[in-house]
Amino acid sequence: MATAAAQHTARTPAHDARGGAPDTDAHQRAFDAAIAADERIEPRDWMPDAYRATLIRQIAQHAHSEIIGMQPEANWITRAPSLRRKAILMAKVQDEAGHGLYLYSAAETLGVSRDELLDKLHSGRQKYSSIFNYPTLTWADVGAIGWLVDGAAITNQVPLCRCSYGPYARAMVRICKEESFHQRQGYELLLALSRGTPEQHAMAQDAVNRWWWPSLMMFGPPDDESEHSAQSMAWKIKRHSNDELRQRFVDICVPQAESLGLTLPDPDLKWNEERGHYDFGPIDWDEFWQVIKGNGPCNEQRMAQRRRAHDEGAWVREAAAAYAAKHTHDKEARRG
Amino acid sequence: MTTADWPLWEVFVRSRRGLSHTHAGSLHAPDAEMALRNARDLYTRRGEGVSIWVVPSAAITASSPDEKDPFFEPAADKPYRHPTFYEIPEGVKHL
Numbered sequence A: 001m002a003t004a005a006a007q008h009t010a011r012t013p014a015h016d017a018r019g020g021a022p023d024t025d026a027h028q029r030a031f032d033a034a035i036a037a038d039e040r041i042e043p044r045d046w047m048p049d050a051y052r053a054t055l056i057r058q059i060a061q062h063a064h065s066e067i068i069g070m071q072p073e074a075n076w077i078t079r080a081p082s083l084r085r086k087a088i089l090m091a092k093v094q095d096e097a098g099h100g101l102y103l104y105s106a107a108e109t110l111g112v113s114r115d116e117l118l119d120k121l122h123s124g125r126q127k128y129s130s131i132f133n134y135p136t137l138t139w140a141d142v143g144a145i146g147w148l149v150d151g152a153a154i155t156n157q158v159p160l161c162r163c164s165y166g167p168y169a170r171a172m173v174r175i176c177k178e179e180s181f182h183q184r185q186g187y188e189l190l191l192a193l194s195r196g197t198p199e200q201h202a203m204a205q206d207a208v209n210r211w212w213w214p215s216l217m218m219f220g221p222p223d224d225e226s227e228h229s230a231q232s233m234a235w236k237i238k239r240h241s242n243d244e245l246r247q248r249f250v251d252i253c254v255p256q257a258e259s260l261g262l263t264l265p266d267p268d269l270k271w272n273e274e275r276g277h278y279d280f281g282p283i284d285w286d287e288f289w290q291v292i293k294g295n296g297p298c299n300e301q302r303m304a305q306r307r308r309a310h311d312e313g314a315w316v317r318e319a320a321a322a323y324a325a326k327h328t329h330d331k332e333a334r335r336g
Numbered sequence B: 001m002t003t004a005d006w007p008l009w010e011v012f013v014r015s016r017r018g019l020s021h022t023h024a025g026s027l028h029a030p031d032a033e034m035a036l037r038n039a040r041d042l043y044t045r046r047g048e049g050v051s052i053w054v055v056p057s058a059a060i061t062a063s064s065p066d067e068k069d070p071f072f073e074p075a076a077d078k079p080y081r082h083p084t085f086y087e088i089p090e091g092v093k094h095l
């Protein structure tokens, strides 16, 4: 979002001068100083190629996750148990589409086009969060996703509001404001089930059992195995490590689960007085890497659905273009 | 015309009467009318606005970040343009 305009209208001498050694040194110093002073980098500022590439990769993956993330929940829109729940779920899924658009706009300020990014998603060259490769088996999954998946996303995203790249940070501010409704509606949904009939309670517990561990994996591999972490932290794209954010999330969830009257599926989960945090059991990273490699329960289904939606939407894009062309033509005719 | 040719629009939203329009973000649309509709759906889903402007991004001329210092320099050495520049005896009121 933001000053995409500037990116598109005027190429600055800085861009043309990239590679010119004396200039680049001065630019690098100015960039380093801005990062050190906690200032934001804006689209037309000079930035190292690797910083630009890292941001494009991360923002694109984030945008893809928002739009692929519409699928598991949209699966339940037609079967929502009440009109109230249906309206809420539609609003949530629509928000996720909006989040995708804010983020594609932010990525575009870095000099890539949206079509290029969609192409890369559709051909599997760019990824989305592996959490969305799990199925939504029951209505309670909609609640578990709102509480745990959106909850984990919020924990990840709040620090991104202070990310060093201005357009990304501003997109995250909007997104975080909207996410809070997502999490609360999920929690409320689970609470209703938990306090319902024994069957409803069991359904809620089952959903939490299935979504808990994949949600913890959303924070990414452990710090010592995380490829890009150190550089991203140095660039202030990332503000906290994966393990730090994961711990923060666990600490937040344990009391919330108690209030729900549900348990978290981890026998090792217990308060550690000394650390001032909850200890938790080992995460199955094999499963994580398998899902990333494409072997999760729904990888194929999600990609097929995404490609189908894009292809079947072609006539809408064409109609919009034809309408715009006709209007321009009519206006010109009227002008004579 | 494919989506790749759809121009980029900058969206400005007036959050309520009495305030100026502020930049909310950008979007692609084939023409101004559809840009307005898309902007409504994208940036005012929760009553964030009472008025929207869309402007073709290509119509914006921006100052260059590289010219920052010389371009804005004329203002830097004129502290006397600020009220705090002037010393006024203590106790003088309404000044």
Ligand SMILES: [Fe+2]
Binding pocket: A066, A095, A096, A099, A175, A179
């Ligand atoms: Fe989202």
Ligand SMILES: [Fe+2]
Binding pocket: A096, A150, A179, A182
């Ligand atoms: Fe969300």
